[in-house]
Amino acid sequence: MAAEIHSRPQSSRPVLLNKIEGHSDSVNAAVLIPKEDGVITVSEDRTIRVWLKRDSGQYWPSIYHTVSSPCSCMSYHHDSRRIFIGQDNGAVVVSVTVSPPRGLILCVCVCVCVCAAHQNRVSDLIFSLESQWVISTGHDKSISWMSTQSGSMLGRHSFGSWASCLQYDNDTQHAFVGDYSGQITLLKLEEQTCSVITTLKGHAGSVSALYWDPVQRWLFSGASDHSVIMWDIGGRQGRSLLLQGHHEKVQALWYLPLTHQLLSCSADGGITVWNMETTREEAPQWLDSDSCQKCAQPFFWNIKQMWDSKTLGLRQHHCRKCGKAICGKCSSKRSTYPIMGFEFQVRVCDDCYDTIKEEDRTPLATFHEGKHNIAHMDMDPSRGLMVTCGSDRVVKVTHTFVLYINRSHCLEHHFQNSACLTFHFSLCPMKQIISALIFNMSSLTSSLNNLRQNNIK
Structure with missing residues (x-):
C-alpha cells in the first residue's frame, strides 16, 4: 500500500518519506492527522480512507469507507474526530472516526448525516468550530452554510460563475470565495443572510486556491494564469503583490508565519517557496495607449495615425516594470525582477532594463519538484511534514525544508x-x-x- 523512502531528512530539499498508493482514481484531498502518524484521503473512487503508519514504516488503511458519490473535497476537525466530505452530487457528508478504548488506531468511520448543500459538485468546504457551521462552495455557482448542531441549511448566496475555492475568517465571519471568472468575493455571513463586502480582481484566469492568514490578515490566491497574488486585507490600502514563479495552474497554497514563507504548488508538480519577509514592490497597472509611449509609433488599431504617417501599425506590449504601452522594438530585452514578483524573465522596455542592477535580479524564491501532479496539499508545521495528492492516484508524505532552513x-x-x-x-x-x-x-x-x-x- 505504501513505500517508505527515507526515515529522516538528509538535505535542505524536501525529502520524500512515504508514497501511499492504493486508490483507483484521482485523490482530491489528503490531510495529515495532528499528533499521529496518519493521513486521511478522499478520492473520485468514492472512498474515504484513513492511513496509519505501522511499525514497518509503511502506511496501511485502517479505515476504508465507501460513499454514494465521488468525493471532491474534505475538511477534518481533529478534536471532535469529524470528517466533512463534499461530493460530486452536491451533498456534504459528516462522518465521525471512532477509536478503540485502548489504543490510538482509528478503526471505525460512522456517517452522521448527509446534507444536500448544492445542486452540483462541491468544490470546497470548511468547518468552523466557533460558529458550528459547515461552509461550502459548489459548481452550482453558490456558497451555502449549514448548522452542524441542527443539520439545517442557514443560507445561500449565488455568483455569476462556478465557485472554485473558499477561505473563512472565524473571528469576523467573513468568507472569501474564488470563482472561475478570476474574481474573489468577500462576504459577511450571518445566521440567515449575507452581504457582499467587496470583490477582488487581479487574476486573468480562474482562481483555484486560496489561503487566509488571520494574524497578518493576508489573503493569498493562486489561479490558472500561473500566478499568485497576496492581498493585504488588513492594511485596507488596496495593496496587492503579484508573484509569478510557476509554469502551470497554481492549485495549493500554505503560509508559514514563523519563517515568513509562502508555499505554492502547481499542477505540474512545481513547489515554490516565496520569501515574504523582504520588502516587495507592487507591479504597476498596465497603461492604455493608441501608440507606443516610447517611440510614438501607432498600434495596429490606430487607423488615423497609420494613415497620416503612412506606416503600418505595430502590436502592443507592456513593460512589466513601468507598465507603459510599448512596441516590440522598444522592448527587445528580457529580465527577471524578483522584487516585483517576477522570478522568470519578462518583457521590460529598454529604458527600464538599463535601470535594473545585477543585485536586483537576486531570486527571492526557491524552486523544487514534487514529481507528481499536485491537486491538494496539507502541512503540519510542528513536525515539518507535507502531504500532497493529485490525479496520478499517489499520495506523498514529504519532510519539508522550510522550517529548518536558516534556523x-x-x-x-x-x-x-x-x-x-x-x-x-x-x-x-x-x-x-x-x-x-x-x-x-x-x-x-x-x-x-x-x-x-x-x-x-
Whole structure:
C-alpha cells in the first residue's frame, strides 16, 4: 500500500518519506492527522480512507469507507474526530472516526448525516468550530452554510460563475470565495443572510486556491494564469503583490508565519517557496495607449495615425516594470525582477532594463519538484511534514525544508526581539518543544549560544 523512502531528512530539499498508493482514481484531498502518524484521503473512487503508519514504516488503511458519490473535497476537525466530505452530487457528508478504548488506531468511520448543500459538485468546504457551521462552495455557482448542531441549511448566496475555492475568517465571519471568472468575493455571513463586502480582481484566469492568514490578515490566491497574488486585507490600502514563479495552474497554497514563507504548488508538480519577509514592490497597472509611449509609433488599431504617417501599425506590449504601452522594438530585452514578483524573465522596455542592477535580479524564491501532479496539499508545521495528492492516484508524505532552513537566523531573530516573555519553538527534526524563559539581554545571548553549541538538527 505504501513505500517508505527515507526515515529522516538528509538535505535542505524536501525529502520524500512515504508514497501511499492504493486508490483507483484521482485523490482530491489528503490531510495529515495532528499528533499521529496518519493521513486521511478522499478520492473520485468514492472512498474515504484513513492511513496509519505501522511499525514497518509503511502506511496501511485502517479505515476504508465507501460513499454514494465521488468525493471532491474534505475538511477534518481533529478534536471532535469529524470528517466533512463534499461530493460530486452536491451533498456534504459528516462522518465521525471512532477509536478503540485502548489504543490510538482509528478503526471505525460512522456517517452522521448527509446534507444536500448544492445542486452540483462541491468544490470546497470548511468547518468552523466557533460558529458550528459547515461552509461550502459548489459548481452550482453558490456558497451555502449549514448548522452542524441542527443539520439545517442557514443560507445561500449565488455568483455569476462556478465557485472554485473558499477561505473563512472565524473571528469576523467573513468568507472569501474564488470563482472561475478570476474574481474573489468577500462576504459577511450571518445566521440567515449575507452581504457582499467587496470583490477582488487581479487574476486573468480562474482562481483555484486560496489561503487566509488571520494574524497578518493576508489573503493569498493562486489561479490558472500561473500566478499568485497576496492581498493585504488588513492594511485596507488596496495593496496587492503579484508573484509569478510557476509554469502551470497554481492549485495549493500554505503560509508559514514563523519563517515568513509562502508555499505554492502547481499542477505540474512545481513547489515554490516565496520569501515574504523582504520588502516587495507592487507591479504597476498596465497603461492604455493608441501608440507606443516610447517611440510614438501607432498600434495596429490606430487607423488615423497609420494613415497620416503612412506606416503600418505595430502590436502592443507592456513593460512589466513601468507598465507603459510599448512596441516590440522598444522592448527587445528580457529580465527577471524578483522584487516585483517576477522570478522568470519578462518583457521590460529598454529604458527600464538599463535601470535594473545585477543585485536586483537576486531570486527571492526557491524552486523544487514534487514529481507528481499536485491537486491538494496539507502541512503540519510542528513536525515539518507535507502531504500532497493529485490525479496520478499517489499520495506523498514529504519532510519539508522550510522550517529548518536558516534556523539559527530564525531563532536569533526571535530571541533578539523578545524580553521577559516565554516562547515555544517547534523544531521538527527533533520532534520536541524547546521552551525558553527570557529575562534580560544577557540571558538572551547565553541561550542563543547554548542552542548553537548543541548543534540542533
